[in-house]
Amino acid sequence: MKRLTLKDVAKMAGVAPSTVSFVLNGKGKQMRIRDEVATRIMQVAEKSGYEPHRMAVNLRTGQSKTLGLIVESISGSFFASLAKTIETEAERKGYNVVYCSTENNAQKGGELIRMLGRQMVDGYLITPAPGMEKEIQQLVQQHKPVVLMDSYFPSIKTPYVLINNFDGVQQGMKHLISKGFTKIGFVMVDVKLIQIEERLRGYTTALKEHKIPVKKKYILQLQYHRQREDSxxxxxxxxxxxxxxxxxxxxxxxxxxxxxEVIARMGLKMPDDIAVLCFDDHDIFRLYPPGISVIEQPIEGIAKTAIDLLMHQLDKNSGPMKKTAVELPGKFILRGSA
Amino acid sequence: MKRLTLKDVAKMAGVAPSTVSFVLNGKGKQMRIRDEVATRIMQVAEKSGYEPHRMAVNLRTGQSKTLGLIVESISGSFFASLAKTIETEAERKGYNVVYCSTENNAQKGGELIRMLGRQMVDGYLITPAPGMEKEIQQLVQQHKPVVLMDSYFPSIKTPYVLINNFDGVQQGMKHLISKGFTKIGFVMVDVKLIQIEERLRGYTTALKEHKIPVKKKYILQLQYHRQREDSxxxxxxxxxxxxxxxxxxxxxxxxxxxxxEVIARMGLKMPDDIAVLCFDDHDIFRLYPPGISVIEQPIEGIAKTAIDLLMHQLDKNSGPMKKTAVELPGKFILRGSA
DNA sequence: AATTTTTACAAAATCGATTTAGCACAGGCA
DNA sequence: TGCCTGTGCTAAATCGATTTTGTAAAAATT
Structure with missing residues (x-):
């Protein structure tokens, strides 16, 4: 039982393969195929259940109709929500998605990008990690469509979408301050990424705006690559x-x-002994008593915007882009911890 | 800057395209290409950074070197671990993976399988959901390589890998009983799936073995499609x-x-007011005080075995399979809740 | 020396589509 | 009548690899 080819359909309809191709690709009118012939071809194709051979189409058209999604960790909850939205959005535009994770391995990022290149993805959606700057730069220089999410490199001129980190932290800080908290610690990683710096800026700015002194000892920078226990x-x-x-x-x-974990280990109670606020939601935060208040990322919005930006690049006869840098507002979710 | 083709490499090496193809595919000896020529070709290919065009290879060989992984939910933690292992295992065998989730939508399962078929995946890894039986049956009848994970349909004769559900539950129940618990409730979904039935069988068998009467009112069957709040x-x-x-x-x-959530809402304390044991681990269970004891699935083992079984089917000159039904033992993890 | 066999490649067919160029035929116009 | 223009499709080139077939020159055999 072999695969049904376009040639077979042509034979069954009594026309040339090219004619079938024209009709099925909606170029029947343009190629002035008679309606009578066109409908006959359509019917034959329909009845026989013909499906074009993707690889053949790809080879000929040079388009794989596939997008590459590169994230830090495929098991993260950020990825989970992102992937779902991106997949459905892409599908509706006739694209499908292959995923790859760098798994916090800077070097692997480059390999991944090359691997996807070999597979001929038409465009890239990337959440950039520290080590990937060069590779992404290359892609952009090769005029491959790229959209960055969640972060970006100021040196690379390609569209990106992310939450407004500064504003998000501000929202949270304002809440804490309005609740009367003044001795507020800030825990961050020591990675040099825009979004981290923006969050820190949100923290210090909020304090300053309320005339609360910013104390350096209240800011903890945890090292990124570190044993869990050490952290x-x-x-x-x-x-x-x-x-x-x-x-x-x-x-x-x-x-x-x-x-x-630390707070539980120390036997502290939230929010009385210590209030807790976190950037970026997580399943656990909903459940963990008394519920952890968070700044929620507009993940769906990020995904949709990213796809839009990418599609715009893929669509050659669309003009230059108006907005190439999008910042979406985060949402403060009040739960019991603060 | 166009893509480098095999033809270009041939020209650069001063030989015919076919010769290059032979050498690069390791058929140089067989086609008696002189070592001198072979090494020259290799060097040229290496230096120029030539990468074969995947789609062209696929079209010619009829193999996409891609596997389809179909899971219920891409955001589940089961999937997260599964995907990671499967991806690395597949990669080492020269395959890559496309993921799809049915998102608890029976109908979508069928569509997905067809979609993957169009994309010409060479084989399928599926965690079967209730509505997918017919579609999977079709695949098997079309002699497409298929491996089921986490569950299976007795009517479909294709390899599968899963945890030994019966034994897993037994382990947990024996622990509970040894701790002196006798009034043990069992909460399940009402889906007709092998693994669910096996778990129930483990529950009742364990009770019987310890001469504890099985009371029907201690077994709760929750409906599958239901509002969270209702459940x-x-x-x-x-x-x-x-x-x-x-x-x-x-x-x-x-x-x-x-x-x-319910236990927290009712203000009960684990394990004194009520002990809790759960089948299948989750991030939350590690953290949620006092830690939820679980039966952990051997996800990595499942993934590796599944890939092996699939590769065996893909490899045509390997004989018939010895083991087509694999059950892996689960692991009881003791934490604070029981 | 003539013929066969082996060596070492090159040429061409092929996979299944898309797309450009081409080709009969009909009608319009001078 | 002869030339031009549309119409409605078909033929053939093409994408970039793999694989089958072909073929000169060298070596071996008779």
């Missing part, structure tokens, strides 16, 4: 060294989860 | 209707998470 200990030491802290802002959900 | 209420009603229950076994992690 926990460092975090605990930080809290013990500043017993007057009445609230902590965790700048990523990974840090927040570490925080929960 | 929560039904679960709460179940616990309230059986106040003598001293432990509950949740047969899936989704149910377990619902259980945590």
């Amino acid at each position: 926990l200990n460092e975090l605990q030491a930080f809290i013990e060294a500043n017993p007057e802290l009445d609230a902590i802002f965790f700048s990523t959900n990974y840090l927040g989860i570490l925080g929960l | 929560l209420n039904e679960l709460q009603a179940f616990i309230e209707a059986n106040p003598e229950l001293d432990a509950i076994f949740f047969s899936t992690n989704y149910l377990g998470i619902l259980g945590l």
Whole structure:
């Protein structure tokens, strides 16, 4: 039982293969195929269940109709929501998606991009990690359509979408301050990424705006590549060294989860002993008593915007882009922890 | 800057395209190409950074070197671990993977399979959902390589890998019973799937073996398609209707998470007011105080075995399979909840 | 020395589509 | 009548590889 080809359909309809191709690709009118012939071809194709051979189409047209989605971790919850939306959005535009994760391995990022290149993806959706700058730069120089999400490199001129980190942190900080908290710690990673810096800026700015002094010892920079246990200990030491802290802002959900563990270990109660606020939501935060208040990322919006930006690049006869840098507002979700 | 083709390499090396193809595909000896020529070709290909055009190769060879992974939900933690292992295992065998989720939509399952068929995947890895039986049956009849994971249909004769559900539940139940719990509830979904039935069988068998009567009212069957809130209420009603229950076994992690919410809502303390045990681990269970004891699935083992079984089918000159049904043991993880 | 066999490649067919160029035939116009 | 213009399709080139077939020159055999 062999695959049904366009040639077969042509034979069955009593016309040439090219004619079938024209009709099925909607170029019947343009090629002035009679309606009578066109409908006959359509019917034959329909009845026989003909499906074009993707690889053949790709080879001929040079388009794989496939997008590459590169994320840091495929098991993260950020990815989970992102992937779902991107997949459905892409599908509706006739594209499908292959996923790849760098798994926090800077070097692997480059390999991945090359691998996807070999597979001929038409465009890239990337959440950039520190080590990937060069590779992404190359893609852009090769005029491959690229959209960055969640972060970006100022040196690379390609569209990006992300949450307004500064504003998001501000929202959270304003809430904490309005609740009367003044000794607020800030926990971050030491990675040099725009979004991290923006979050820190949100923290310091909010404090300054309310005339609260910014104390350096209230800011903890955890190293990125580190044993889980080491990070926990460092975090605990930080809290013990500043017993007057009445609230902590965790700048990523990974840090927040570490925080929960340390706080439980130390026997502290949220929010009375210490209030907790976290950037970026996570399943756990909904459930973990008393519920962790967070700044939620507009993931669906990010995904949709990213696809739009990418499609715009893929569509050659669309003009130059108006907006290439999109910042979407985050949403403060109040739960029990702050 | 166009893509480098095999023809270009041939020209640069001063030979015919076919010669290059032979050499690069390791058929140089067989086609008696002189070592001198062969090494020259290799060097040229290497230096120029030539990469064969995947689509062209696919079209000619009829192999896409791509596997389709179909799961229920791409955001589930089961998928997350599964995908990672499968991806790396597949990559090492020269395959890549496209993911698809049915998102608990029976009808979508069929569409997905067809979509992947269009994309010409060489083989399928599927975690079967209730509505997919017919579609999978078709694939098998078309002699497409298929491996099922996590569950299977007795009517379909194709390899599958899953945890030994019966034994897993037994392990957990034996622990509960040894701790002195006797009034043990069992919460399950009403889906007719092998693995669910096996888990129930593990529950009842364990009770019988210890001469503990099996009471029907201690078994709750939650409906599958249901509003989250409704399920929560039904679960709460179940616990309230059986106040003598001293432990509950949740047969899936989704149910377990619902259980945590209800238990928190009712103000019960684990494990004193009620002990909790759950089938299938989840991030939350590690963190949620006092830690939820679980039966952990050997996900990595499942993934590796599945790939092996699939590769065996893809490799035509390998004989018939010895083992087509694999059951891997689960692992009981003791935490604070039971 | 003539013929066969082997060596070492090159040429051409092929996979299944898309797309450009071409080709009969009909009608319009001078 | 002869030339031009549309109409309605077909033939053939093409995408970039793999694989079958072909073919000169060298070596071996008779």
